[in-house]
Amino acid sequence: MNLGRSPTESRWRRIVRQSMYSRMFLTLAVVLACPLMSEFSQGADAERTVGGLSLSNWSAELKSPSPVVRRRAVLSLGAFGKSAVPVLTQALGHDDPVVRYWAASELGDLGDEAKSAIEPLRKMHSEKSIGVRIAAAYALCRIGQVEEGLPTLLEGLKDETRGVWNSSADFLARIGPPAKAAIPTIEEEAKRGADHIADICNEALRRIRGVDQPIPSKSSNATQGDAAGGKPNKKAAKESVFSKAFFDEDVSRFAQSNEKRKQPNVLWISAEDISPSLGCYGDSYAITPRLDQLASEGVRFTRCFTHAGVCAISRSGLITGMYPVAIGSQHMRSQIVLPPHVKAFPEYLRAAGYWTTNRSKTDYNFPPPKAAWDENSANARDWRGRAPGQPFFSVINLTTTHESQIRGKFGETLHDPAKAPLPPYIPDTPVTRRDWARYADLLTTLDQQVAAILDQLEADGLAKDTIVFFWGDHGQGLPRGKRWLYDSGTRVPLIIRWPDQLKPGSVCDDLVCFLDFAPTMLRLAGVVIPTHLHGRVLPSVEERTRANGSRPSASGREFIFGHRDRMDETYDLIRSARDTRFKYIRNYAPERPYAQNITYMNQMPTMREWRRLNGEGKLTGATALHFRERKPVEELFDTEADPHEIVNLAERPEHAATLKRMRAALERWQEDVGDSGLIPEPLLVTPLNIP
Structure with missing residues (x-):
């Protein structure tokens, strides 16, 4: 550090x-x-490289025993254009159904250039997997065989499995006007789906009809909350790609705490949709005096990143300590069933004697485990609901800065729009400047809310006995920020105050990420850290808690990773x-x-x-x-x-x-x-x- x-x-x-x-x-x-x-400016030359390999190299990778390697290979072939058609056609007969799916999808994206694959695609009507069948049907439609492929896509649109439904609607949108016969079915599905499912339907209708402007969503005035709603993923409760119990740990095994060291109280204050746009991070446009003070009392992390630039995926990794792509929770609004023995880390804390509360957002992309929280609601008590002397872990989620609050109607801004620090990729207009000023205003309101929480902690006599974390769940909720893997979408503020343990006003420049939060919390509580977690202990905390375990520190980490x-x-x-x-x-x-x-x-x-x-x-x-x-x-x-x-x-x-x-x-x-x-x-x- x-x-x-x-x-x-x-x-x-x-x-x-x-x-x-x-x-x-x-x-x-x-x-x-x-x-x-x-x-693509150089043409689809079969000898050029894509992602570091030539067409022949990627073709050879299809034979790899590693599922990740061969799937990465088939996804790389389409960029070679027509030259890849023979290899993709051959891949339609691959043993791996995932390779067959992507081969069909890539051929579909090539359109008329893939006409030589029509017969092999037709043979895929007998595929056992509806997923592979809809990919082949999409390819047939794009190659000009709409009447032959469309019925299978409509079958997929009626499927009760969320993933099949989503992909069928997406394929129909990509086919566009030739899929006009599907319009009545899509309209019917739009009426009975949840918000984002209705949005997929409307996008398909827009593109099939050739409409330039997006069709308004029935959710346009709503904020993205915890519930995904809509079509249930019925198969998910029974079968999963992660159906093997590949972890052998049990929660009770990790509940053993270090009796020689008192378990500290921990308060998390989270903010939505913010980059490090605070005074303490050098933003002269910001008015955030209390957060600046908090940074002066603790450690400010300059390179803290989330693995995904959107709330549910970000929080999924944070609460489990595992990359969402490792547990299947990477798709927004998917509501997965967790693999066996993957736990939300507060479950370990509760088993170790902690009072755990969350007010009130969960949004983990899976149902919040009941065993994680003593109280979990908008009215959840914080530390004041615990038994005398019981250590607490309380999370207070502040939604003030969510992107939905920027787009609402409001009067004059506190911050001068003319002075707003617009990034160079955003056009400079009164509209964009007003949005940036509004974002800064919301940060000032957030600062006041944080002040009220810290004042209450002080009034209750707990400030000196509580570790405070302040963090943002992903980058700013403005275009090319939220949802993207650029720093504007993944770099977040992280401030930790630990009285008498962390040097006030210190700065940590190490690469840290959200996967580090779970092992750090378990280390603080003296709980054994499960070996399957992907994160490391945050550097500042690791230096003060080495007696509690041997988990590697994030200090000196070379890379952090992300996914969309x-x-x-x-x-x-x-x-x-x-x-x-x-x-x-x-x-x-x-x-x-x-x-x-x-x-x-x-x-x-x-x-x-x-x-x-x-x-x-x-x-x-x-x-x-x-x-x-x-x-x-x-x-x-x-x-x-x-x-x-x-x-x-x-x-x-x-x-x-x-x-x-x-x-x-x-x-x-x-x-x-x-x-x-x-x-x-x-x-x-x-x-x-x-x-």
Whole structure:
């Protein structure tokens, strides 16, 4: 841990104070770099490389004994265009149903170029898996055999398994106008589905009808809460891709605490949808005096990241200590059944004698375990409900800064919109400046709420005996922030105050992530940390609690990782690796543009303004990048020189070694955790024995 200010931190402060200076420079840099940003400008040459390998290399990977390797391979083939059709056609007969699914889907994306695969695709009507059948049906429709493929997709649309339903609707949207015969069925399903399911239907209707503007969602005035609702995943309760009890630990085994050390009280204060946009992080636009004071009393972490830029997926990993792609909870609003013996870490704390409370958001992408909390509701008591002398773990979730609060109607802003530090990728208009000012206003309100909580803790005589964590669940709820794997979506504030233990006003520059929270809490409580958790103990805490166990510290960590999968009605498949300087992003679905429609996101005035300007052809330079037709297969950013991650360095020869190193780290991580995001959602819960 570095207790001084790092060069990176100082540089970041200067950038925040002078954010406007970079617009002209970055616009020029983007223009110069554009030829390097397109993976497809060189044509579909079979000998070129995609993700570091040639077509023949990826073809050989299909024979790998590793499920992750062969699935990663089939997902990489489509980027080679027509040259990959023979390999993809052969993969339709692969032993792995996941490979068969992706091969069919990739052939469908190639459209008429894949006509030679019609007969093998027709033979897939006899597939046992409805998931594989709908992928083959999609391919047939895209190749021109709509009458033959459409009935299977409509069958999938009626399926009661959420993943099959979602994917069928997504396939219909991608087919577009040729699927017009499906309109009555889609309209029927839209009426009986939950909010995000209705949104998928409406997106399919929009694209089939050729409508330019998104169809309003029935959830447009709602905030995203805990309940997913809608179609139940009936098969999930019976069968799961994680059906084996691959952990042998039991909660009671870990409840043994260290009797020689008093178990500390812990208070978590969480905020929604915020980046480190606080005064203590160098943001001169912010008015956050109490949070700044809290940082002066504890440790401020400058490189804390979540693994996903959206609430449910972020919280899923935080509460379990495991990457969502390792337990199947990576798709937004999926409400999975947890693998056997995967626990929410407060369950271990309760077993060790803690009073645990949560007020009130859970949103874990799975039903909150009843064993995790003594009280869990909007009216849950905090530490005041415990027995005398009982240690407590209380979580207070503040929703003030949620993206839905930015888009509402409000009067004059406290912060001057003219001084708002707009990032260079956002068009500079009164609408966008007002949204950024509103975000800053909400942060000031949040600061006041935090002050009230800390004052109550002080009034109850517990301030000196309680460890306080303040953190944000993911990055700012503004366009190209929330939901994305850029730092604007994954870098969050983390402040920890531990009186008489952590040096006041200290700074930790180590890479830490949300997976570290669970093992850190267990270490603090003196509870044995299960071996299957993915995180490490936070550096500052590890130094003070080594007597409680031997779990590795996050100090000196080389990489942190992230993932983006289905976001509400919109599918994507993106992975990322970051070290202290560089960010590497791998787009496994480059054919899906950045600006895919997400109904909930489109309620944001800035997003509407951005889309309007794009439609009018008024975007240039960095502001136009979000609306490219395709994503590059790989992205590489120098976050020190380019903190807004605008200029893609992936194809620049001088960064080839860095690209190779970051790519290798990401691929190792995928194999280590068994990246289940490479399994299509319809097959993630299935009667087939998928390894």
